[in-house]
Amino acid sequence: MALKGLDIFKLSPKKNCKECGSPTCMAFSMKVAQGAVSLDACPYFSEEAKAAMSEATAPPMKTIKVGTGDTEMTLGGETVLFRHEKTFVSKTRYAVDLCSSMDDALIDARLEELKHVDYDRIGERMYVEMIDVEYDPASGQDKYVELVKKADGHGRVLILDCQDVEVAKAALEICKASKPILNGANPSNYEEMSKIATEAGVALGVRGANEDELYDTLAALEKLGNKNLLFNACEGTAKAAFATAVQFRKAAIKDSNRTCGYPSIVNVSKIAKGDWHLQAALLSLFTVKYGSIVIAEHIGYAEALPLYGLRQNVFTDPQKPMKVAPGVYPINGGDENSICLTTVDFALTYFVVSGELERSGVPCNLIINDAGGLSVLTSWAAGKFSSTSIANFFKEQDIEGKIKCRKLCIPGKVAVLKGELEAKMPGWEIIVAPREAVQLVKFLKDMQ
Amino acid sequence: MPFTAKSGKFSANINTLTMGTGDKAIVLGGENVLPFYTFDAEIENAPKVGIEITDGGLDAEPECVKKYYEGCSTVVDMAKKAATFEGVDFLSIHLEGGDPNGENKPTEELINIVKEVADAVDLPIVVCGCKNVEKDAEIFAKASEVLNGKNAVMLAAKEENYKNVGASAGLAYKQIVGAESADDINLAKQLNVLLTQLGVDAKSIVMNVGTAAAGYGYEYVVSTMDRIKAAALQQGDATLQMPIITPVASETWGVKESVATEDDMPEWGPTEERGIDMEVETAAADLASGSNAVILKHPVSVATISKMIKALI
Numbered sequence: 001m002a003l004k005g006l007d008i009f010k011l012s013p014k015k016n017c018k019e020c021g022s023p024t025c026m027a028f029s030m031k032v033a034q035g036a037v038s039l040d041a042c043p044y045f046s047e048e049a050k051a052a053m054s055e056a057t058a059p060p061m062k063t064i065k066v067g068t069g070d071t072e073m074t075l076g077g078e079t080v081l082f083r084h085e086k087t088f089v090s091k092t093r094y095a096v097d098l099c100s101s102m103d104d105a106l107i108d109a110r111l112e113e114l115k116h117v118d119y120d121r122i123g124e125r126m127y128v129e130m131i132d133v134e135y136d137p138a139s140g141q142d143k144y145v146e147l148v149k150k151a152d153g154h155g156r157v158l159i160l161d162c163q164d165v166e167v168a169k170a171a172l173e174i175c176k177a178s179k180p181i182l183n184g185a186n187p188s189n190y191e192e193m194s195k196i197a198t199e200a201g202v203a204l205g206v207r208g209a210n211e212d213e214l215y216d217t218l219a220a221l222e223k224l225g226n227k228n229l230l231f232n233a234c235e236g237t238a239k240a241a242f243a244t245a246v247q248f249r250k251a252a253i254k255d256s257n258r259t260c261g262y263p264s265i266v267n268v269s270k271i272a273k274g275d276w277h278l279q280a281a282l283l284s285l286f287t288v289k290y291g292s293i294v295i296a297e298h299i300g301y302a303e304a305l306p307l308y309g310l311r312q313n314v315f316t317d318p319q320k321p322m323k324v325a326p327g328v329y330p331i332n333g334g335d336e337n338s339i340c341l342t343t344v345d346f347a348l349t350y351f352v353v354s355g356e357l358e359r360s361g362v363p364c365n366l367i368i369n370d371a372g373g374l375s376v377l378t379s380w381a382a383g384k385f386s387s388t389s390i391a392n393f394f395k396e397q398d399i400e401g402k403i404k405c406r407k408l409c410i411p412g413k414v415a416v417l418k419g420e421l422e423a424k425m426p427g428w429e430i431i432v433a434p435r436e437a438v439q440l441v442k443f444l445k446d447m448q
Numbered sequence: 449m450p451f452t453a454k455s456g457k458f459s460a461n462i463n464t465l466t467m468g469t470g471d472k473a474i475v476l477g478g479e480n481v482l483p484f485y486t487f488d489a490e491i492e493n494a495p496k497v498g499i500e501i502t503d504g505g506l507d508a509e510p511e512c513v514k515k516y517y518e519g520c521s522t523v524v525d526m527a528k529k530a531a532t533f534e535g536v537d538f539l540s541i542h543l544e545g546g547d548p549n550g551e552n553k554p555t556e557e558l559i560n561i562v563k564e565v566a567d568a569v570d571l572p573i574v575v576c577g578c579k580n581v582e583k584d585a586e587i588f589a590k591a592s593e594v595l596n597g598k599n600a601v602m603l604a605a606k607e608e609n610y611k612n613v614g615a616s617a618g619l620a621y622k623q624i625v626g627a628e629s630a631d632d633i634n635l636a637k638q639l640n641v642l643l644t645q646l647g648v649d650a651k652s653i654v655m656n657v658g659t660a661a662a663g664y665g666y667e668y669v670v671s672t673m674d675r676i677k678a679a680a681l682q683q684g685d686a687t688l689q690m691p692i693i694t695p696v697a698s699e700t701w702g703v704k705e706s707v708a709t710e711d712d713m714p715e716w717g718p719t720e721e722r723g724i725d726m727e728v729e730t731a732a733a734d735l736a737s738g739s740n741a742v743i744l745k746h747p748v749s750v751a752t753i754s755k756m757i758k759a760l761i
Contacts, residue, residue, distance in 0.1 A: 082678075084671040116715065121663075215451035238759040243487045247453045255454050271759075277728055277752045284662065284729035285756070288670065288736045302721035305705040306729040309663015316667055348665035355664070358704055438579075442549055 005030035008053060013044035035059045035079065060253045061261035062227060063090070064203050067157040068179045073129065075230065075263035075292045081253055087317040090263070092287045094307070095130035095159055095295040097269045100139040100147050107147065111154060117304045122322055122347055126308040128156065132183075132267070132295045133171075135162035141170060148174050159183050159205070159265070159293070165192045176200040181230060181293075183207075183265060187217050194226045205265055207232045211244055219259050230292070233266045238282060241266050242289065249290040263292030273297065280307070287311050322347035323373030326393070328402065329366040331357045336402065338363045339447070341409040341433060342390060344371035344379050356440040362448065365403060369393045376411045387420035394425065409433040456488040457481055460684040462740070463651050464493065465691050467538060467624060468572025469599050474537050476654065476740040477691035482677060483738050484760045494761040495735050496537040497754050498574060498743040499530045500697045503545040503553065503561050509745075510701050512720035516747045527565040533747040535754025538572040540603070540743045541565055542698060546578035546587055555583070559590045566595055573600040574626075574743065576695065581608040589616035592623045603693065604628035604656050607635065610642055618648030626693065631658035631668040633675045633688075640687045653690045654741075661700045662730045673738035694734045697745035700726045720746075728752050 008029035020041040022028035031037040039053060063077035073093060080086045096114045098107055118127040131151045135144045148171045151158055158180035162168045168184050183205030185193040197204040206229055208214030214231055221229060233244040245264045252261035268282035279296045280303045286294045287310055316322050323345040331354060343349055345368050354366055369390060371379035379385035406428050410417055412435035421430045434443050457480055464478035474496050481488040502508045505523045520526045530539060541562055545553040566573050575591045577584035588602040604626030605613035618625040625648050629635040636657045644650050657676060660666045679685040700706055706723040708716060716722060727749040731742045744750050
């Protein structure tokens with residue numbers, strides 16, 4: 001049961017010294033209860049008070065960090081089951097899998113292929129962030145270590161899928177500096193695995209044949225003092241994996257069962273081996289439903305384009321909708337003589353409008369204003385998208401210096417701005433475009 | 449110590465609704481748990497997969513889909529062929545040619561196609577309008593009449609034309625009334641209330657609460673469905689307990705990721721793979737968020753999603 005602010009306040013020093021950054025002990029106590037700030041920020045809580053509270057005030061799900069430098073990533077740390085309740089915080093990460101039983105040609109091909117997907121989507125780099133390196137006992141330790149060596153150095157975080165303690169130790173020697181995940185603990189080896197993981201300073205992945213075994217192993221590891229953990233959703237079937245991922249997340253967040261409060265690893269390559277389209281569907285399923293890391297056989301542009309878009313959408317903070325950078329976006333080879341259309345920097349507006357413009361095939365320039373990331377009507381109502389703001393933007397960006405065409409279409413929903421814009425931007429012909437993006441194709445084609 | 453999870457079973461249910469008639473009739477909804485939460489309670493009626501063809505026939509299909517309909521010269525041929533594909537539970541005939549801003553085909557011509565298709569296949573039928581509210585009111589009225597007794601879905605009534613569509617589809621001819629709103633729980637609820645006040649049976653309504661391709665503001669679809677499910681099951685709000693049917697194909701096959709040729713974007717690879725993956729990933733997310741039925745176009749997408757549903761149920 002989460003501790004209430006009042007209970008924390010009762011144990012607080014009550015000095016109101018402000019050293020923690022909050023104005024009063026009561027304010028600080030409320031923040032700690034919400035999980036917004038750590039109890040450690042106050043230097044004056046007694047040791048007994050801290051011990052009494054630390055369990056109860058810890059967040060429901062641990063935040064696990066893997067990777068280093070550029071590849072460092074955060075997993076877990078979720079506080080809600082549905083994004084509209086607040087926001088999701090750690091986006092799902094995807095991995096392609098390699099196995100020591102694969103021949104060198106296939107391994108090299110896969111490593112080469114995984115570099116293909118690498119592009120920018122609204123200022124975020126989209127690429128395959130992790131590599132799952134599986135140990136097949138039949139192939140032997142040396143082959144595995146060689147594979148780990150090959151995979152390390154590709155700028156991706158490694159997941160060492162190895163349940164043999166000696167082999168895991170050898171593999172870690174190679175790559176521990178890049179902070180991989182040792183995905184090797186199970187009910188029979190967890191003590192030793194935990195030891196080598198802790199020594200190497202890496203996070204430990206845990207397996208169990210079923211949810212009970214998994215839960216018990218996690219609990220046992222916590223008792224040993226290791227909370228730098230992830231768990232594997234029960235493998236084999238989509239149904240079992242889905243059940244584990246959902247039930248553990250729900251147990252952690254809704255029922256305050258912190259032993260379940262760790263990031264999940266879902267291996268859809270094992271669930272749907274050979275069926276890339278089914279793996280694509282499962283990649284999507286577990287992005288929406290509590291998969292922290294999802295491993296698949298293949299992530300090319302076909303899988304990635306919808307998937308990274310979906311992920312970017314789902315992990316957006318509902319209170320901070322995404323926006324695109326203001327500026328000129330030429331479409332269909334638009335140049336300085338092409339017709340201009342202007343609208344707001346709300347990412348959804350940009351995607352929907354630019355999509356329709358592309359479908360029309362007509363060369364044009366989409367000029368995105370800084371409207372605070374709001375939609376057309378919202379920004380207009382807030383005074384952030386007006387004849388003044390547009391005219392100023394055009395001046396600041398020297399649009400007239402960059403573009404010769406003097407035809408400018410404005411969104412149909414702000415048709416009222418036409419007269420004012422004509423007055424503020426002499427020389428420009430202001431055309432009122434349709435109210436809905438879907439009508440843009442016909443609108444542009446009719447104008448030709 | 450065994451892992452005991454608290455049950456997430458609700459005391460309220462999503463409405464149970466039958467589409468079509470006879471052997472091939474299908475049942476949507478009825479569950480009292482969140483999508484695919486079979487660990488909380490059994491889900492009797494698995495989500496269903498529909499396949500979409502249009503009044504435009506073979507020429508209107510994406511290039512990569514045409515080969516699956518080889519030899520089909522009419523829409524009726526296509527309908528018969530579509531009924532044989534793996535995983536198909538129902539057929540959706542999308543009358544996009546009726547759009548007054550597009551081909552503006554006369555209602556009579558479109559209704560003839562609908563009648564011929566319905567006579568040729570015994571699958572449950574969804575009649576998908578052209579998005580123009582006046583034309584659709586006409587289309588759904590005539591379609592409801594010619595499909596009398598077929599228990600078909602009219603997809604869908606909107607705020608602007610619900611009186612006409614509700615009266616013809618729901619009252620006069622006892623078809624299933626689709627209720628469409630755009631990612632807004634309040635508008636979804638309002639439309640259902642208006643339809644039921646008109647006299648349409650709440651148990652004969654399916655909702656299209658909004659749809660988007662993955663990456664195109666999809667978060668609004670997720671959150672709308674999440675909130676509708678919470679209202680329906682947790683709060684027992686009967687005005688939101690209608691099953692959800694989500695058109696996917698009409699959203700996904702027009703976006704850049706599905707349309708761009710390999711010549712335009714060589715690094716993106718074959719168009720067909722992109723079209724299928726955009727469709728299946730969107731559909732999977734829709735089903736995870738709350739859709740009781742999804743409408744797809746590519747036969748491989750239909751087979752894949754059907755497989756996924758069977759694996760999860």
